[in-house]
Amino acid sequence: MPIDDNINYEYIIRYIRKELTPEDGFASELEALAKAEEIPISQPETIKLIEILLQISGAKSVLEVGAAIGYSAILMSRHSGASVTTIELFPEMANRARENIRRAGLEDKITVIEGDAKDVLPTLTDTYDAVFIDAAKAQYMEFFPHCLRLLRRGGLLISDNVLYKGMTATDELLLHRKRTIVKRLRMYLDMLREDGRLNTVVLPVGDGVALSYKLKD
Numbered sequence: 001m002p003i004d005d006n007i008n009y010e011y012i013i014r015y016i017r018k019e020l021t022p023e024d025g026f027a028s029e030l031e032a033l034a035k036a037e038e039i040p041i042s043q044p045e046t047i048k049l050i051e052i053l054l055q056i057s058g059a060k061s062v063l064e065v066g067a068a069i070g071y072s073a074i075l076m077s078r079h080s081g082a083s084v085t086t087i088e089l090f091p092e093m094a095n096r097a098r099e100n101i102r103r104a105g106l107e108d109k110i111t112v113i114e115g116d117a118k119d120v121l122p123t124l125t126d127t128y129d130a131v132f133i134d135a136a137k138a139q140y141m142e143f144f145p146h147c148l149r150l151l152r153r154g155g156l157l158i159s160d161n162v163l164y165k166g167m168t169a170t171d172e173l174l175l176h177r178k179r180t181i182v183k184r185l186r187m188y189l190d191m192l193r194e195d196g197r198l199n200t201v202v203l204p205v206g207d208g209v210a211l212s213y214k215l216k217d
């Protein structure tokens, strides 16, 4: 398996990463830190894709499920100017995200909500231009109804890691201990595809990204 659980060939990943617009030292520092501590963060090309989608769509507000150390929230906000509300389950991780957001000078733009998204999402009432789901893969189906409710018509729902090292696409790669997560991811993708309110495509970028455009309420 190539770099960082990426589903593409290693030579392709190395090449496209060389071609990505470089981030500053702070983003690289967060990438190195996440790697050293084995904290899963979105892959650089996935984040770049999201930044560009937010730029094209003129998104002003983003809801993220799964902050970790704040890496994706910082890059999304930095490149689109959008306000980001991000939910993180673990208090220690939420604190680290807040500290990194402060260091990035984005504390006025990014709000970290500490808690389980299953409890937090039902309490939210604002509407967002984009929603990025990047937390426990087995729970995407439970996050989905709330994320769709909170997404404005014409907004974008982005779901990361949906191909899960290729396992979602073929049983040949499926590890026995991952079969429940993979089953749930497959059901989640069916749910996205079959929802008449959405137009969805799955892209083989990073660990697999589902992009869903909300056509109607």
Ligand SMILES: C[S@@+](CC[C@H](N)C(=O)[O-])C[C@H]1O[C@@H](n2cnc3c(N)ncnc32)[C@H](O)[C@@H]1O
Pocket: 040, 041, 042, 043, 065, 066, 067, 068, 069, 070, 071, 072, 073, 087, 088, 089, 090, 093, 115, 116, 117, 118, 134, 135, 136, 139
């Ligand atoms: C893949 S990481 C997020 C990476 C981040 N989006 C980035 O790219 O920089 C997933 C995060 O989701 C958090 N998480 C998992 N389940 C959650 C839940 N039910 N509610 C909120 N956060 C959750 C984990 O603690 C972890 O920090």
